[in-house]
Amino acid sequence: MNQRLETWRRYRVTFQTILKKEILRFLRIWVQTILPSVITTSLYFVIFGRLIGERIGMMDGFAYLDFIVPGLVLMGVITNAYSNVVSSFYSSKFSRYIEELLVSPAPNWVILAGYVGGGVARGLVVGGAVMLIAVFFTDIRIHDPLTMLLIGVLTATLFSLGGFINAIYANSFDDISIVPTFVLTPLTYLGGVFYSIELLPEFWQTVSLANPVLYMVNAFRHGLLGVSDIPLSVAFGMILLFILMLTVYSLYLLRRGVGIKT
Amino acid sequence: MFALDVQHLTKIYRGGFHALKGIDLQVAEGDFFALLGPNGAGKSTFIGIISSLVNKTTGQVSVFGHDLDHDPEGVKSCIGLVPQEFNFNLFLPVIEVVLNQAGYYGLPRHEARIRAERYLRQLDLWDRRDTEMRRLSGGMKRRLMIARALVHEPRLLILDEPTAGVDIEIRRSMWSFLRELNQQGTTIILTTHYLEEAESLCRNIAIIDDGRIAERTSVAALLQRLHTETFVLNLKGRVSELPQLGGFVLQALDDCTLEVEMNREHTINGLFEALSRNGIEVISLRNKQNRLERLFLELVDRQNAEAGV
Ligand SMILES: Nc1ncnc2c1ncn2[C@@H]1O[C@H](COP(=O)(O)OP(=O)(O)OP(=O)(O)O)[C@@H](O)[C@H]1O
Ligand SMILES: [Mg+2]
Numbered sequence: 001m002n003q004r005l006e007t008w009r010r011y012r013v014t015f016q017t018i019l020k021k022e023i024l025r026f027l028r029i030w031v032q033t034i035l036p037s038v039i040t041t042s043l044y045f046v047i048f049g050r051l052i053g054e055r056i057g058m059m060d061g062f063a064y065l066d067f068i069v070p071g072l073v074l075m076g077v078i079t080n081a082y083s084n085v086v087s088s089f090y091s092s093k094f095s096r097y098i099e100e101l102l103v104s105p106a107p108n109w110v111i112l113a114g115y116v117g118g119g120v121a122r123g124l125v126v127g128g129a130v131m132l133i134a135v136f137f138t139d140i141r142i143h144d145p146l147t148m149l150l151i152g153v154l155t156a157t158l159f160s161l162g163g164f165i166n167a168i169y170a171n172s173f174d175d176i177s178i179v180p181t182f183v184l185t186p187l188t189y190l191g192g193v194f195y196s197i198e199l200l201p202e203f204w205q206t207v208s209l210a211n212p213v214l215y216m217v218n219a220f221r222h223g224l225l226g227v228s229d230i231p232l233s234v235a236f237g238m239i240l241l242f243i244l245m246l247t248v249y250s251l252y253l254l255r256r257g258v259g260i261k262t
Numbered sequence: 263m264f265a266l267d268v269q270h271l272t273k274i275y276r277g278g279f280h281a282l283k284g285i286d287l288q289v290a291e292g293d294f295f296a297l298l299g300p301n302g303a304g305k306s307t308f309i310g311i312i313s314s315l316v317n318k319t320t321g322q323v324s325v326f327g328h329d330l331d332h333d334p335e336g337v338k339s340c341i342g343l344v345p346q347e348f349n350f351n352l353f354l355p356v357i358e359v360v361l362n363q364a365g366y367y368g369l370p371r372h373e374a375r376i377r378a379e380r381y382l383r384q385l386d387l388w389d390r391r392d393t394e395m396r397r398l399s400g401g402m403k404r405r406l407m408i409a410r411a412l413v414h415e416p417r418l419l420i421l422d423e424p425t426a427g428v429d430i431e432i433r434r435s436m437w438s439f440l441r442e443l444n445q446q447g448t449t450i451i452l453t454t455h456y457l458e459e460a461e462s463l464c465r466n467i468a469i470i471d472d473g474r475i476a477e478r479t480s481v482a483a484l485l486q487r488l489h490t491e492t493f494v495l496n497l498k499g500r501v502s503e504l505p506q507l508g509g510f511v512l513q514a515l516d517d518c519t520l521e522v523e524m525n526r527e528h529t530i531n532g533l534f535e536a537l538s539r540n541g542i543e544v545i546s547l548r549n550k551q552n553r554l555e556r557l558f559l560e561l562v563d564r565q566n567a568e569a570g571v
């Protein structure tokens with residue numbers, strides 16, 4: 001029994017060490033990690049919200065600026081969670097200091113949890129910052145903070161896992177920017193960040209339903225504004241299912257040592 | 263119980279290269295063990311498998327009774343690894359590298375700090391603790407790898423060419439450090455291409471060649487097998503004609519340098535007497551080559567001859 005307890009204490013220390021290292025990393029280089037998202041989303045607020053938004057009028061019963069806030073926050077969460085894990089884990093492969101972890105008795109799931117935790121932390125920091133800017137530009141009041149926070153954390157977890165898998169397969173620094181550019185960005189832009197899918201023709205509405213980002217954006221919008229194109233339970237179910245699948249797959253890759261052991 | 267017990271270990275890399283072709287090796291607890299072999303023999307592959315950086319193809323590895331397949335965490339907890347190539351995050355300060363490693367092994371923070379200070383001091387890096395890794399010299403990085411590997415106080419320390427590129431003074435101080443560590447009970451396995459290092463530090467030795475163990479013996483027994491020894495003598499004055507001396511084979515390298523190969527039954531006193539009798543005066547002498555180095559070459563040559571290379 002004591003042995004068990006000791007093992008769990010060890011795991012906790014390992015997890016905390018990785019998490020702390022990951023958080024310090026993105027805070028240390030905050031100009032590259034936090035600032036860009038804050039600047040781009042501020043620009044979105046100014047341009048789409050203030051300048052163009054006034055001409056667009058209402059969307060789903062909200063001023064256009066208010067309507068895009070949830071999407072913009074979540075976009076910050078998604079890109080930052082993903083890029084934090086993909087670049088940090090790939091760097092550790094590239095410079096080989098991943099070996100520090102591989103020789104240690106840290107189990108794979110603790111390693112995974114530590115890196116994902118780092119991605120979630122950065123996603124939330126950026127999401128929080130964008131939220132603050134939104135408060136400055138708009139006068140929205142949060143409808144359901146718990147749902148909002150939950151969706152934020154789950155989304156960050158999901159995309160951190162995605163970044164992790166990307167890093168495992170990556171063989172060059174080019175490989176870590178392909179997915180964000182060609183997959184992530186289109187998915188978020190087409191995921192209802194800037195519009196309600198009700199505006200789309202029926203065919204494209206159905207196609208949009210295959211985009212997982214749509215569920216997250218809408219659930220998040222429900223948390224913030226109280227409106228959604230998608231039932232909340234479906235959104236939660238989808239996100240949890242994806243998290244489960246990517247977790248299992250990440251652990252499988254780690255176990256096989258794909259990309260990190262020869 | 264063996265510190266390390268390896269049975270029938272093989273490794274085939276992706277692409278089909280057979281790096282290890284069935285290695286059996288036991289290292290006793292408390293031993294100071296040298297793993298020698300030419301470039302590409304498979305030393306780092308062997309070490310990589312033991313320390314979980316490389317997947318084995320077949321075979322068993324057990325470390326202090328922990329089986330690598332069934333209890334990898336137990337194996338890893340016992341081992342400290344100093345790899346052949348630098349594997350640092352170059353943007354971290356020195357102290358954080360050591361503290362992180364301690365954290366990965368699950369050491370509580372306060373304990374980690376105490377040990378980090380102890381090992382950084384012992385390896386003469388404490389003054390550098392806040393320096394970013396990329397500002398360290400190569401020799402400092404080598405020493406930091408040792409400090410990092412010791413922070414969880416492993417029972418088995420494995421060093422893959424720890425003194426490559428390290429200056430003479432620091433190499434000597436590393437040697438005495440490792441010797442002391444071994445005396446305090448840590449089992450040590452090291453690879454090196456400096457055979458003088460193996461001869462002065464290690465008790466037992468294995469030579470790997472082409473993925474196989476070519477020799478497994480004690481350093482003392484190995485040196486016993488040297489039948490002849492060769493000295494190079496600097497002479498006072500020139501010798502135009504070489505005398506014939508029984509039991510010694512003489513060869514002039516130039517007018518005032520002589521190479522003497524002598525059988526183990528003969529003594530240096532005998533050599534000098536014989537030279538004196540022939541009016542040859544010696545200013546200085548040195549061993550032609552590290553003794554182990556010669557044996558090593560002989561063994562590897564023999565292997566290659568047998569393999570028909
Ligand atoms: N990842 C890899 N993929 C394919 N072959 C490899 C890989 N790593 C090593 N090898 C091959 O395996 C053989 C053994 O390599 P290893 O690094 O174990 O040798 P070594 O004894 O440590 O040599 P050195 O003294 O140069 O460090 C070499 O022929 C090498 O080319
Ligand atoms: Mg090597």
